[in-house]
Amino acid sequence: MTVLLTLGIIVFVAIAIWQMVKIFDLAQVGSNDNNQVATDKDNKVNGYLMIAFLIFIYAITIYSFAKWGDLPLVSNSASAHGPTIDNLMIASMIIIFIVQTITQFLLHYFAYKYKGEKGRKALFYADNNTLEAVWTIIPVIVLAGLIISGLFAWTNIMNPDFEDEDPLVVELYAQQFNWKARYAGSDNVLGNANVRLIDNDRANILGLDESDPNAQDDVIVTELHLPVNRPVLFKMRSQDVLHSAYMPHFRAQMNCVPGMVTQFSFTPTITTQEMRENPDMQDKVANINKIRLENQADVLERGQELRYEFDYLLLCNKICGKSHYNMQMKIIVETQEEFDEWMSQQTVFENSLN
Amino acid sequence: MSATAETHVHDDHEHHHKETFVTKYIFSQDHKMIAKQYLITGSIMGVIGILMSLIFRMQLAWPEKPNVIFEALLGKWAPGGVMDADIYLALVTIHGTIMVFFVLTAGLSGTFSNLLIPLQIGARDMASGFLNMVSYWLFFVSSVIMILSLFVEAGPAAAGWTIYPPLSALPMAQGGSGAGMTLWLVSMAIFIASSLLGSLNYIVTVINLRTKGMSMTRLPLTIWAFFVTAIIGVISFPVLLSAALLLIMDRSFGTSFFLSDIFIQGEVLHYQGGSPVLFEHLFWFLGHPEVYIVLLPALGITSEIIATNSRKPIFGYRAMVASILAIAFLSTIVWGHHMFISGMNPFLGSVFTFTTLLIAIPSAVKAFNYITTLWKGNLQLNPAMLFSIGLVSTFITGGLTGIILGDSALDINVHDTYFVVAHFHLVMGISALYGMFAGIYHWFPKMFGRMLNKNLGYVHFWVTAVSAYGVFFPMHFIGMAGLPRRYYTNTAFPLFDDLANVNVVITVFALIGGVFQLVFMYNFIHSIFYGKKATQNPWRSNTLEWTTPVKHIHGNWPGAIPEVHRWSYDYSKPGHDDDFVPQNVPLKEGEEELQH
Numbered sequence: 001m002t003v004l005l006t007l008g009i010i011v012f013v014a015i016a017i018w019q020m021v022k023i024f025d026l027a028q029v030g031s032n033d034n035n036q037v038a039t040d041k042d043n044k045v046n047g048y049l050m051i052a053f054l055i056f057i058y059a060i061t062i063y064s065f066a067k068w069g070d071l072p073l074v075s076n077s078a079s080a081h082g083p084t085i086d087n088l089m090i091a092s093m094i095i096i097f098i099v100q101t102i103t104q105f106l107l108h109y110f111a112y113k114y115k116g117e118k119g120r121k122a123l124f125y126a127d128n129n130t131l132e133a134v135w136t137i138i139p140v141i142v143l144a145g146l147i148i149s150g151l152f153a154w155t156n157i158m159n160p161d162f163e164d165e166d167p168l169v170v171e172l173y174a175q176q177f178n179w180k181a182r183y184a185g186s187d188n189v190l191g192n193a194n195v196r197l198i199d200n201d202r203a204n205i206l207g208l209d210e211s212d213p214n215a216q217d218d219v220i221v222t223e224l225h226l227p228v229n230r231p232v233l234f235k236m237r238s239q240d241v242l243h244s245a246y247m248p249h250f251r252a253q254m255n256c257v258p259g260m261v262t263q264f265s266f267t268p269t270i271t272t273q274e275m276r277e278n279p280d281m282q283d284k285v286a287n288i289n290k291i292r293l294e295n296q297a298d299v300l301e302r303g304q305e306l307r308y309e310f311d312y313l314l315l316c317n318k319i320c321g322k323s324h325y326n327m328q329m330k331i332i333v334e335t336q337e338e339f340d341e342w343m344s345q346q347t348v349f350e351n352s353l354n
Numbered sequence: 355m356s357a358t359a360e361t362h363v364h365d366d367h368e369h370h371h372k373e374t375f376v377t378k379y380i381f382s383q384d385h386k387m388i389a390k391q392y393l394i395t396g397s398i399m400g401v402i403g404i405l406m407s408l409i410f411r412m413q414l415a416w417p418e419k420p421n422v423i424f425e426a427l428l429g430k431w432a433p434g435g436v437m438d439a440d441i442y443l444a445l446v447t448i449h450g451t452i453m454v455f456f457v458l459t460a461g462l463s464g465t466f467s468n469l470l471i472p473l474q475i476g477a478r479d480m481a482s483g484f485l486n487m488v489s490y491w492l493f494f495v496s497s498v499i500m501i502l503s504l505f506v507e508a509g510p511a512a513a514g515w516t517i518y519p520p521l522s523a524l525p526m527a528q529g530g531s532g533a534g535m536t537l538w539l540v541s542m543a544i545f546i547a548s549s550l551l552g553s554l555n556y557i558v559t560v561i562n563l564r565t566k567g568m569s570m571t572r573l574p575l576t577i578w579a580f581f582v583t584a585i586i587g588v589i590s591f592p593v594l595l596s597a598a599l600l601l602i603m604d605r606s607f608g609t610s611f612f613l614s615d616i617f618i619q620g621e622v623l624h625y626q627g628g629s630p631v632l633f634e635h636l637f638w639f640l641g642h643p644e645v646y647i648v649l650l651p652a653l654g655i656t657s658e659i660i661a662t663n664s665r666k667p668i669f670g671y672r673a674m675v676a677s678i679l680a681i682a683f684l685s686t687i688v689w690g691h692h693m694f695i696s697g698m699n700p701f702l703g704s705v706f707t708f709t710t711l712l713i714a715i716p717s718a719v720k721a722f723n724y725i726t727t728l729w730k731g732n733l734q735l736n737p738a739m740l741f742s743i744g745l746v747s748t749f750i751t752g753g754l755t756g757i758i759l760g761d762s763a764l765d766i767n768v769h770d771t772y773f774v775v776a777h778f779h780l781v782m783g784i785s786a787l788y789g790m791f792a793g794i795y796h797w798f799p800k801m802f803g804r805m806l807n808k809n810l811g812y813v814h815f816w817v818t819a820v821s822a823y824g825v826f827f828p829m830h831f832i833g834m835a836g837l838p839r840r841y842y843t844n845t846a847f848p849l850f851d852d853l854a855n856v857n858v859v860i861t862v863f864a865l866i867g868g869v870f871q872l873v874f875m876y877n878f879i880h881s882i883f884y885g886k887k888a889t890q891n892p893w894r895s896n897t898l899e900w901t902t903p904v905k906h907i908h909g910n911w912p913g914a915i916p917e918v919h920r921w922s923y924d925y926s927k928p929g930h931d932d933d934f935v936p937q938n939v940p941l942k943e944g945e946e947e948l949q950h
Contacts, residue, residue, distance in 0.1 A: 064827055288848060319443065
């Protein structure tokens, strides 16, 4: 139906263009002075359109911010460093908003105000060093502020200081087109691994070194559980192509590169349960469920549950092939007790081999 | 025109005679004909590239739905009209490649550098007409190969226009990484050769063939922009060529430059010791300057058109030149901002954040100078002028979000989301496209001796301007909501269900904008044959190209090359009756040339 509608619109627009072209062509017959250079009338009409366009830009800006600017994914970060990024983002957005509003106003207003008229002469004004110094120095100051705060945030995020706290070490392992997580076990040290050691017959799917004592207590799972308020140090690996471990709710992302181990660290601060009870999130989920109910047939055809319930997710965010769009892993943030309980039910590596 | 015209008839171009159809229209060595060839070829590639984007936009708006358009255009890739995931990635890849390289590099630079460099500096032709011809035909061959790659059995290249290995290196990783990727690499290698020949020619011509009196400080900003663009191209394109050659070695000869420790489809591959991050460095060492290779010519064109149509000198000529040079320099030391989360040392991320945000300074200077040029002007709102103002508008809107993406801490969460797509489409895609349209509207009379219909031009501009913002403004927000780019459909994530309607809005605007390009195509083709005949200097402009006769001749000027006595921005200069004083008009007695 939508397709037919689209086609209909395209045909309609095409006919409209064709008609318009004819009208313009006919309108030009008989006007010999029309040399296709803008006249005062053209300047006037387009001058007014400039103002209309300025209003359009403001309207679409305000509408977009009002309608989509407060998505719970943008606010409500679920990691310790999240608010730093969010605040910096908001500060940058405010600066952008101000600069955008002013410059677009000047640009379009001048285009309207100084629209050409026969007989008027423009001001011969080629240079002003003071003015130029002003609009060189102002960006320098603003950018210096942004650069400094950005660099502090970046350094803190990328070089985490765990103090005395022992971070939970977790390996994120990417392959076309799924994720696995490996916990370091009771010694909290990941065993050595290399894709050359992969032995599917023995169910050694991540290529762990079977002779490494550190590997024996490692735990490999397909659903990521994290205890709340404990720093997690992720070590990323990929076995085939580039992937990117993107955890938007935690403001976290790092590429997974075959042949090397990359890392990223954050501290989850809000459990899945708490996030589900967050009023913003409940609104969002209710809205999504309303949409899903309206498109019930499509949702069921996809083989999905009709009812959506919020969960943190790990997404692949680096093009990796055919099913890139569906490479995901659920993340569950829970209390330490729940985490320990869950962990005790998992099989350690040495017992998982065939 | 020069008073001494009769005395120097045909001094250095006597050997140009006996034009056959082949030497005039096909293997032409005349820069004006080569410019037209670039324009036509680039436009055809542009139509293909834009059509591809409309196809995958429809997929994103109405995923998994049978679509008769898909069935008709994609054939076996859309069984029953439902698009295949592989071809989605291929369309995204080839759309990016075509638009960035074939349309906005070759189509834009190739057309206007070729047309304007000799005409505006006062030269008979390019330094080497032969190399110029070879450059075009290499571009043509690479275009043909790129289009042919669409018809490969296993599908065209589909690893994204950045073709990061290992995805692009391993045929078993993706259908498109087989013969399709081979053709992509061959096509790009030839394209780079074409681009280098062109750039060298532009540089040599600007340095050596300027007419008497045309000092570097009297050059129109268009020429400055083309000149610096060519220099950036010569510095950075060879690096991409080396990356492409090394990738070919990895793919076909078993080397391990970019590959290591790979287990795929049940077997370990022999590659050992290489790194995909190395490829990313090589790619972006071109990839980022490429943004400015695309953008600077558009800004140069805009400078010329805004000054002419404001009937005012461009404000801050020296600052404009300085900012072009500053942008060119900075553009070669910022590539790492594409790689903040690639796994490279975070300290490098800090360095690249610093250099990247510095680029905002010369960019801001340019934007403010354009706005000040409008101030107290007498604006002739011709279609070319509208597109130039539109360019400044999208350049600001798109450029501003760059300070978010260039900030490594903020990039973590919006990297590779639709926020990035919206940002670079506005700042480089739409801006450069507007620059190209502005150039076509402005110099169409010079190219074809006829005028484009202005009313159709107005319709074209306003609908394009509204739909461009309609497409890319909302796109920022779905990016901030965490929606990754290059997803064939978002339906695998119920989390994003509430963004589906935004995708429909975007697609509807895209379709409207796309369909209205037909207005331009009609205007363009119709006007070549039936447009109003152009006068010699329809926009009352100062630059030298308007002193040549409307009908093209070899060697550009029938008599001697005009001598230049002033810069090109003497618009509305006090003491002159007309509001423009062409560059070849000598200074009046007592008149001082502006010390700009």
